[in-house]
Amino acid sequence: MSKPILLNVTEEIVQGLVRFLLHSPDYQTFCDCDFCQMNISADALNHLPTYYVSTSAAREEAYLTLKTPEHIELINKKIIVAIHTVGKKPNHTI
Numbered sequence: 001m002s003k004p005i006l007l008n009v010t011e012e013i014v015q016g017l018v019r020f021l022l023h024s025p026d027y028q029t030f031c032d033c034d035f036c037q038m039n040i041s042a043d044a045l046n047h048l049p050t051y052y053v054s055t056s057a058a059r060e061e062a063y064l065t066l067k068t069p070e071h072i073e074l075i076n077k078k079i080i081v082a083i084h085t086v087g088k089k090p091n092h093t094i
């Protein structure tokens with residue numbers, strides 16, 4: 001039996017998409033430092049429902065549920081809003 005886990009699957013998906021979007025040509029003008037990436041992820045996640053799981057099997061299932069075009073579109077929308085919010089007022093301590 002695999003170890004129990006406590007994980008917000010939405011968080012995993014958001015972090016992956018934030019990295020992907022910030023490296024895409026559309027968002028080249030925005031800072032992609034770790035501070036801004038985390039800041040954007042936090043802002044987007046505060047506007048999305050959580051999806052916690054406690055087993056690897058449930059995590060796989062959650063991915064199937066959340067990786068539908070409708071869910072990804074909603075998640076992308078919240079991330080894009082967050083990119084602009086953070087971009088207006090970056091909080092990197094450099």
Ligand SMILES: [Zn+2]
Binds near residue numbers: 031033035037090091
């Ligand atoms: Zn930054």
